[in-house]
Amino acid sequence: xxxxxGTKILVYILTFVFAVTLDWxxxxxxxxNPILVLVSRFSGLPESARVMYSxxxxxxxxxxxxxxxxxNFWIALFKGDLGISIYLYPRPVLEVLKMAIPYSLGLxxxxxLLSWIVGNNLGAIAARRKRLDSIxxxxxxxxxxxxxxxxxxxxxxxxxxxxxIFPIAGAYSFSLxxxxxxxxxxxxxxxxxxxxxxxxxxxxxxxxxxxxxxxIYELENNxxxxxxxxxxxxxxxxxxxxxxxxxxxxxxxxLQLGTVIAGxxxxxxxxxxxxxGYILTQGILNQDYFLIQGCFLFIxxxxxxxxxxxxxxxxxxxxxxxxxxxxxx
Amino acid sequence: MSEIMFFAFRNAKLRMGLIIVLFFLLLGIFGPMISKxxxxxxxxxxGYQPPSKEHWLGTTTFGQDVFTQLVYGIRSSFFVGLVxxxxxxxxxxxxGFLAGYEGGxxxxxxxxxxxxxxxxxxLALLIIVAAYLPYRGVFIQSIIIGLTAWPWTARAVRxxxxxxxxxxxxxxxxxxxxxxxxxxLYEVLPNMMSYVFMVFILQFGGAILAAVGLDFIGLGxxxxxxxxxxxQNAVLWNAIQLGMWWWAIPPGLVITLVVGALYFMNVGxxxxxxxxxxEM
Numbered sequence: 001x002x003x004x005x006g007t008k009i010l011v012y013i014l015t016f017v018f019a020v021t022l023d024w025x026x027x028x029x030x031x032x033n034p035i036l037v038l039v040s041r042f043s044g045l046p047e048s049a050r051v052m053y054s055x056x057x058x059x060x061x062x063x064x065x066x067x068x069x070x071x072n073f074w075i076a077l078f079k080g081d082l083g084i085s086i087y088l089y090p091r092p093v094l095e096v097l098k099m100a101i102p103y104s105l106g107l108x109x110x111x112x113l114l115s116w117i118v119g120n121n122l123g124a125i126a127a128r129r130k131r132l133d134s135i136x137x138x139x140x141x142x143x144x145x146x147x148x149x150x151x152x153x154x155x156x157x158x159x160x161x162x163x164x165i166f167p168i169a170g171a172y173s174f175s176l177x178x179x180x181x182x183x184x185x186x187x188x189x190x191x192x193x194x195x196x197x198x199x200x201x202x203x204x205x206x207x208x209x210x211x212x213x214x215x216i217y218e219l220e221n222n223x224x225x226x227x228x229x230x231x232x233x234x235x236x237x238x239x240x241x242x243x244x245x246x247x248x249x250x251x252x253x254x255l256q257l258g259t260v261i262a263g264x265x266x267x268x269x270x271x272x273x274x275x276x277g278y279i280l281t282q283g284i285l286n287q288d289y290f291l292i293q294g295c296f297l298f299i300x301x302x303x304x305x306x307x308x309x310x311x312x313x314x315x316x317x318x319x320x321x322x323x324x325x326x327x328x329x
Numbered sequence: 330m331s332e333i334m335f336f337a338f339r340n341a342k343l344r345m346g347l348i349i350v351l352f353f354l355l356l357g358i359f360g361p362m363i364s365k366x367x368x369x370x371x372x373x374x375x376g377y378q379p380p381s382k383e384h385w386l387g388t389t390t391f392g393q394d395v396f397t398q399l400v401y402g403i404r405s406s407f408f409v410g411l412v413x414x415x416x417x418x419x420x421x422x423x424x425g426f427l428a429g430y431e432g433g434x435x436x437x438x439x440x441x442x443x444x445x446x447x448x449x450x451x452l453a454l455l456i457i458v459a460a461y462l463p464y465r466g467v468f469i470q471s472i473i474i475g476l477t478a479w480p481w482t483a484r485a486v487r488x489x490x491x492x493x494x495x496x497x498x499x500x501x502x503x504x505x506x507x508x509x510x511x512x513x514l515y516e517v518l519p520n521m522m523s524y525v526f527m528v529f530i531l532q533f534g535g536a537i538l539a540a541v542g543l544d545f546i547g548l549g550x551x552x553x554x555x556x557x558x559x560x561q562n563a564v565l566w567n568a569i570q571l572g573m574w575w576w577a578i579p580p581g582l583v584i585t586l587v588v589g590a591l592y593f594m595n596v597g598x599x600x601x602x603x604x605x606x607x608e609m
Contacts, residue, residue, distance in 0.1 A: 011441065011444050011445065011448070012448070014441065014445055015444075015445045015448045015449060018445050018449075019449055022454075022457065023457065026457055026458060026461050027461055137596075138345075138593065141589050141592045141593045141596070142585055142586070142589030142593075143589075144589070144592060145534065145538075145584075145585050145586075145587070145588030145589030145590075145591070145592055146581070146584075146585040146588075146589070147538055147541045147542065147545075147560075147581055147584055147585070147588075149541070149542070149545050149560060149564075149581070150541075150560065150578075150580075150581025150582070150584065150585060151581075153560070153563070153564065153569055153577050153578070153581060154578065154581070156569045157569050157572075157574055157577060157578065160569070161569055161570060161572055162572075168569065168570070255447070255481070257450065258449075258450035258451050258452065258453075259450075259451075259452075259538075261450045261452060261453065262450065262451065262452035262539070262542050263542075265452060265542070265546060266542050266545050266546060269545065269546060269564065270564055277546075280456065280546070281546045281547060284456065284460055284546060284547045284548060285547045287460075289460070289461075292456065292457065292460050293457075296453050296456065296457050299450060299453045300449060300450075300453065303448060303449070303450055304448065307448055
């Protein structure tokens, strides 16, 4: 168990270092000078361009040797100094991201957990009903094939425009300010439901397919045959098969995270939902490199935390790891 | 081989998937020739026009022909799938073979790298690379996608290689003194060909989806057209709010059908290659 956690944590630390290094490396070694690109955007105002250039050179620390730039980058990181957003000047990047993160998590966590539960149950049900299976399987494959952003657009078009049930932009009405009241919570939920649904539906497909395959595979195992010959009730057999089949699905939760994040970013853009993904896109469109760097770091940290949580859950579920009887970790 | 072809054509899933993919492939290849307009970015008519005889899928806000954009977009999607998915498959194969067959410190090193890249979300990695590239074409984009999408393939190939490595025919080849590369190429690879093919199909679909995502958030090709760019423009110019479904819906529908059909083909192939899964 200690070894299992130890290796995992080591990989995560290395991943973090790798990601931060990449984050630091890319603007410095990419073709072209990002600072010049930035400054050229302000070329209409020669006065501010000069100030901008000197500020950015200093901010990137480009006048120092490379190794000290690198060390400084880490130091700034631990101080929580991610630079100042250019697009939302003069707000610090960290502050911008702090504002955005509750919206992102509020969409992402429920969609992941609920789709996981619903998808797994759907898959398990389909695995033992042939007719349902042959109808559901093709639908599920096309659902997983759908880009998140397109499903979002589809929902927005039908539920938001044609039937006009839900609002399709922002996290709350323009007339309201975030505060704690029934009015605001209701308004917030109304704006939340469509982006949530588009993330939720696409994810269900993958989980249902995975679970269906796992259960079918498990039901052909020898222990199932043995239980059958013993005359054990079907219900109990299914319970055992389900338990065994759920383990790979837990691992899948971590593996799936990358695509979910990609989907989240695009979905937020479709609905102008002010989460990290939306901010990130604004950063890209406005070439706000500090903001892009900051978003990347936030995403990495979030992914690492999520992965670690999945590892802990897996450890709690799989006795083989808890008692460290070998097995592929 | 002929046996495989027999089961391949008997498999309904494979047939259905293949038909859909081929249909759009042909549309991508020949569509630009049958569309009435040459340049997808040209302003050819009035804006806001719903589908009509003149414009099969209507026009954009600026009077560009949506059908023309769509067929060019399909073309570039297939290109990204082929190149991006191909690169990802090849890198995944090489790393998986090396790690699985050679073992030892090389295995440890490569797997560490794989695990690290596996944790970092591909899109985040793509964003950070693409954001700093001043000029991006479809080809560059495919390469970046290929360079970031390989880790899961490498892991899967490695575990397959591990199980093949100890087989007798591989041992025999080793005793007879063949070089490692030859053993991998002539003994291990042919036994995994079906698997490799399926991995490629998944990578193909994955690359198409990744490209759509990248284009959509503004990191697409800096000129030309793609499905992701069409979707981005549709959202930017409020096609949904204005009820222009012909602009907002078809591009994503094509992607959904193509990628879904690819996944479906994959299940069919699995049944063709693996007799135990065949429906009798």
